[in-house]
Amino acid sequence: GGIITAITVPDRNGHPANVVLGFPTLEGYETDSAHANIYFGALIGRYANRLANGTFPLDGQTIHTTVNNPPNTLHGGLNGFDKKIWHVRQLSGLPHAVGAELTLTSPDGEEGFPGTLHTTVDYILDDSNRLSIRYRANTDRPTVVNLTNHSYFNLAGEGAGSIENHTLQINADSFTPVDYAAIPTGQIASVSNTPLDFRTPHRIGDHLRSNHPQMLIGRGYDHNWIVNGYDGKTQRLAATVTDPVSGRTLSIFTTQPGIQIYTSNSLDGTYAGPSGHAYRQTDAIALETQHYPDSPNHPAFPTTTLRPGEQFDHTTSFQFGVAGTSTTP
Known part of the structure; x- marks a missing residue:
């Protein structure tokens, strides 16, 4: 799973x-995670997030x-990419960084998806405490x-308890509301006057128990925010998380249009x-940079269609630091 x-x-x-968060042994990843849809630390594909009713139109x-x-x-x-054995090789010659290249070929028709898909993922850790993940397909x-x-992620440490006191800021003015099956309605909604407004930093727990319909559907936060400034090429700041006790910070930069939190x-x-x-509810926060859920069924969303001769190519960077230091992409 490239975990x-x-x-x-x-x-x-x-x-x-x-x-x-993760399992203490390999067996946990091989057995428990395979049946529980937990996906601790895994690479997700071919299609991250949900596809409504397992169908979509294509040509x-x-x-x-x-x-x-x-x-x-x-x-x-x-049997998604999280359960596959990826081929791994060390990347050499990187300036001020170390890395690994992971490759996987998904055959035509696997899980119903058309086309033989060749995927490459680079994990690169550099001297500025930045972990970058580049996805190509x-x-x-x-x-x-x-x-x-x-x-x-739990910036207080794995197993440290709830992340409700972590501070979160999201660079997003809007999000994609979902129905009771967690599928986008197709609407692009403003975060204003909702529990999803993190344009200014505040505690994750401040509105976690809101009776807003979107919070009840997800039993908390499980939504796609539309990252401001998407152009498909530029890494923009998507979100910043801070643990006030340890001082650890995490800033996420991405070329992707959305972030599922x-x-x-x-x-x-x-x-x-x-x-x-x-591990219990709210013991961590996942920050999944991606295209919007169910995009193939919503023509107005940024396309996830990939054709022969084209390349899917996106990068997300996780910049770690401590409070009081600057973060750059």
Whole structure:
């Protein structure tokens, strides 16, 4: 699954801690995660997020994909990229950085998606405490592609409890509201006067228990924000998270049009991490940069269609630091 199992980051006093959730053993990733739709740290494809009713139109045909989150297809189906063995090689010659290249070929028709898809993902860690993920893909037949990483972050440390006291700021004036199946309605809505307004930084927990219909549908935050300034090429600041206790900060920059932010609403104490602590709701925040959910069924959304001769090419950077220091893409 190209899984990120740990990211160790110092706090304001120089004390290191792992800031992502995960399983303590390989067996957890092989068994528990495979059946529970948790996706700790995994690469997600072919299509991140949901496809309504497992269908979408493409060049006059109706494509049917595997329904694994009834009535929808979620994160690529039953056997998505999170469950694949990727080929890995070390990247050499990077200036002030180290990295790994992961490659995967998904055959035509896998999980119902047309076209043989060749995917390359680069993980690069540089001297400025920035972890960059570059996603590239090409196809031999028209298809749809939406790729992301599904790491769960807790800047106080893995197993440290709720992230409700973390401060969050999102560079987004609007979001895509969802129906009761968590599928976008097609509307582009302003965040103004909603619990989804993070244009100025505030506690994640401030409105987490709001009775706003969007919060009740997701049992918390599980929404796609439209990152301001999308042009498909420029990395823009999407969100910044700060833990006031440790001082750790995380700023996310991306070329993608959206960011799905998820407050781990489905964690219910079934699984424990390397710390030995059980994971519960709000114990982490996922920051999934991606195209909008269900885009193939909404022509007004930025397209996720990929054709032969084209290349899907997007980069997301996770910039780590401590409060009081600057962050740059």
